[in-house]
Amino acid sequence: MSKSKKKAKVQKKQSRLSGKKIGIGVAAVxxxxxxxxxxxxxxxxxxxxxxxxxxxADYVTIGEYKxxxxxxxxxxxxxxxxxxxxxxxxxSYQELTxxxxxxxxxxxxxxxxxxxxxxxxxxxxxxxELGSGDWxxxxxxxxxxxxxxxxxxxxxxxxxxTYGDPSLDGKNVEFHVTVLYICGEEILPxxxxxxxxxLTKNKYKTTADYNEYLKKKLHKENxxxxxxxxxxxxxxxxxxxxxxxxxxxxCKEEVLQGYYDMASVYGCSKEEIFPMFxxxxxxxxxxxxxxxxxxxxxxxxxxxxxxxxKENISYTKEELQEYIKEQYEDMTDEYDSPxxxxxxxxxxxxRQMLLEQVKNWIADHAKYSG
Numbered sequence: 586m587s588k589s590k591k592k593a594k595v596q597k598k599q600s601r602l603s604g605k606k607i608g609i610g611v612a613a614v615x616x617x618x619x620x621x622x623x624x625x626x627x628x629x630x631x632x633x634x635x636x637x638x639x640x641x642a643d644y645v646t647i648g649e650y651k652x653x654x655x656x657x658x659x660x661x662x663x664x665x666x667x668x669x670x671x672x673x674x675x676x677s678y679q680e681l682t683x684x685x686x687x688x689x690x691x692x693x694x695x696x697x698x699x700x701x702x703x704x705x706x707x708x709x710x711x712x713x714e715l716g717s718g719d720w721x722x723x724x725x726x727x728x729x730x731x732x733x734x735x736x737x738x739x740x741x742x743x744x745x746x747t748y749g750d751p752s753l754d755g756k757n758v759e760f761h762v763t764v765l766y767i768c769g770e771e772i773l774p775x776x777x778x779x780x781x782x783x784l785t786k787n788k789y790k791t792t793a794d795y796n797e798y799l800k801k802k803l804h805k806e807n808x809x810x811x812x813x814x815x816x817x818x819x820x821x822x823x824x825x826x827x828x829x830x831x832x833x834x835x836c837k838e839e840v841l842q843g844y845y846d847m848a849s850v851y852g853c854s855k856e857e858i859f860p861m862f863x864x865x866x867x868x869x870x871x872x873x874x875x876x877x878x879x880x881x882x883x884x885x886x887x888x889x890x891x892x893x894x895k896e897n898i899s900y901t902k903e904e905l906q907e908y909i910k911e912q913y914e915d916m917t918d919e920y921d922s923p924x925x926x927x928x929x930x931x932x933x934x935x936r937q938m939l940l941e942q943v944k945n946w947i948a949d950h951a952k953y954s955g
Contacts, residue, residue, distance in 0.1 A: 639829040641890035648822025650892055651950050655815045657807040658955025659800045667799050672773045675784065679769025682733045687716040690768040693728060697758040706748055707758055712768065718853060718861065721747070721758075728762060736763040744852055746918045807955075812948035819892075819947055825884040832886060836879035839933055844870070849919055886936055889943040898942050908938045 678690070685691055690712050697707025715725045723741040731737055740759045748754055774780050781795045789795040807814070848858035855867065864870040893899065912934065913923040920926040927934060
């Protein structure tokens with residue numbers, strides 16, 4: 586089985602992905618600012634028992650954030666990018682014969698059995714990149730050095746939490762796999778009426794009709810993401826050239842924790858996760874990119890803190906508890922309860938919570954076009 590089902594979870598935990606640089610949950614802020622030597626609560630009737638050891642306004646300059654202009658228009662470039670993605674998703678490959686090697690992508694069909702019983706969730710046909718680590722440990726290795734057209738049988742263990750099915754998780758699965766072909770050069774389909782009709786099973790008969798559908802789909806996505814777009818525009822107007830030491834250290838820990846969380850989601854070790862994103866090891870990541878990613882995250886914290894301070898934006902303890910429960914749904918493999926999750930990641934969750942409040946405030950006061 587591919588780990589794609591588990592990988593989907595990690596997208597909820599990532600808020601920054603740029604090349605090999607990954608930041609985790611860039612976040613909001615705690616709820617209390619310290620100004621002029623005194624504790625200042627955002628709202629006395631909504632305060633939570635958290636406070637900062639610094640005044641965010643001393644570290645970040647806030648630009649225009651009220652009534653920010655956000656375009657939701659779907660441009661011709663947006664449409665073309667989506668068309669390119671559709672073609673890429675439906676690409677085929679030259680079907681080569683030979684003996685499989687690490688680094689090749691192959692097409693394989695497979696069935697999995699537990700105690701002689703075929704398990705539907707382990708059956709299918711898919712592309713497998715040999716050496717990628719995307720599949721269960723041992724799966725790709727057993728398909729390396731196999732002649733096209735040949736079948737192999739092997740047994741590998743399924744780690745707990747992989748499928749979310751007790752009849753599979755923790756079991757040894759016997760796989761029967763046939764290597765269909767080795768993938769050669771990618772062949773992109775022509776974007777034509779015939780392609781559209783086949784793709785949509787005749788729901789759309791022309792590229793013009795399908796383009797209209799894609800425009801509506803993209804516009805809906807823009808609507809759904811308008812808070813993120815507005816916040817991104819606001820961040821571009823903010824500047825920070827220094828950071829509180831305590832905040833920067835917390836951000837470094839959060840960025841690293843983001844990678845550790847991904848290792849858990851991907852079913853690999855902490856040592857294995859960094860090479861998956863282009864680093865030799867964790868030390869190489871720390872030395873090259875950790876500080877800059879932590880500064881980006883800290884800037885976002887500071888901006889949210891400063892705006893929350895200006896506009897009396899906060900949240901209640903009840904809202905925080907509900908938020909923690911929602912976030913815990915994606916962390917059940919790592920923590921035994923929402924309380925355990927909150928104890929381990931409390932500061933991060935509080936910052937995330939306030940960031941959501943600030944984003945929503947910015948979105949509510951933004952001006953949209955398109």
